[in-house]
Amino acid sequence: MKLFDSHAHYFDHKFDTLEGGAHAILTSPEFADAVSHVINVGTNPETNRRCIEQTAHYDFMWCAVGIHPHDCQHLDQTPDAVLAELYDMIRDPEARRRDKIVAIGEIGFDYYWPPVNKELQREYFARQLEMARELDLPVIIHDREAHGDSFDMVKQYPGVRGVFHCYSGSDEMAKELLKLGWYLSFGGPVTYKNAEKVRRAAAVVPLDRLLLETDCPYLAPQPYRGKINHSGLMSCIAEMQAELHGVAFEQIASATADNAKKLFNIP
Numbered sequence: 001m002k003l004f005d006s007h008a009h010y011f012d013h014k015f016d017t018l019e020g021g022a023h024a025i026l027t028s029p030e031f032a033d034a035v036s037h038v039i040n041v042g043t044n045p046e047t048n049r050r051c052i053e054q055t056a057h058y059d060f061m062w063c064a065v066g067i068h069p070h071d072c073q074h075l076d077q078t079p080d081a082v083l084a085e086l087y088d089m090i091r092d093p094e095a096r097r098r099d100k101i102v103a104i105g106e107i108g109f110d111y112y113w114p115p116v117n118k119e120l121q122r123e124y125f126a127r128q129l130e131m132a133r134e135l136d137l138p139v140i141i142h143d144r145e146a147h148g149d150s151f152d153m154v155k156q157y158p159g160v161r162g163v164f165h166c167y168s169g170s171d172e173m174a175k176e177l178l179k180l181g182w183y184l185s186f187g188g189p190v191t192y193k194n195a196e197k198v199r200r201a202a203a204v205v206p207l208d209r210l211l212l213e214t215d216c217p218y219l220a221p222q223p224y225r226g227k228i229n230h231s232g233l234m235s236c237i238a239e240m241q242a243e244l245h246g247v248a249f250e251q252i253a254s255a256t257a258d259n260a261k262k263l264f265n266i267p
């Protein structure tokens with residue numbers, strides 16, 4: 001049974017180190033057997049353009065564009081200029097259909113890598129949530145070491161829906177986010193030996209709010225840890241979710257695909 005990868009970065013230059021690059025992976029028979037859909041997620045003005053361009057080549061791929069909290073700290077242009085360009089990319093529904101843009105992402109807070117400019121991250125996060133509200137688009141949230149601030153921020157935008165990708169907060173916060181209508185997505189880390197906290201959180205997410213992802217080329221699941229990740233390696237993530245929820249692999253596969261299609265409005 002095929003899986004829906006709700007978060008990938010196939011434009012990442014890490015794939016260029018493989019023979020044939022990302023294209024070789026995306027067109028392999030093993031990939032076609034294992035994967036039904038991919039959401040390709042941009043992170044800054046340059047990767048957003050690469051992301052849209054690449055997505056056009058694959059029937060099974062859709063994309064999200066946005067300004068990542070880490071990337072926003074390394075841009076030459078002002079927030080006004082960057083966000084105006086993003087808005088131009090996504091404001092017209094016809095253009096979104098043409099470019100297969102289904103969400104704003106990834107956006108959020110990242111307090112992991114110094115230096116951290118919280119004020120600038122907050123400005124980008126808030127203004128992209130406002131765009132999502134105005135355009136009625138779902139968002140993909142990146143929250144790294146910033147759980148309290150991320151939760152407080154999304155609470156201020158009750159009309160905005162979306163997913164916390166690669167969820168790493170507590171099971172308590174997961175329950176609160178679920179109450180507010182959020183989806184939670186889990187990738188490779190749920191399979192890691194020392195990831196009891198992530199598994200505890202995954203276990204409280206009902207099947208109708210769960211998504212699967214790779215975040216590839218990063219975060220390969222346990223047997224492939226350290227290697228370049230891709231959507232064809234997701235089955236052990238689904239197996240772990242099946243174990244945590246006490247259901248069959250097929251149930252995880254179909255529920256997570258249904259959820260992603262509903263959230264991103266994909267037929």
Ligand SMILES: [Zn+2]
Nearest residue numbers: 007041106215
């Ligand atoms: Zn990502």
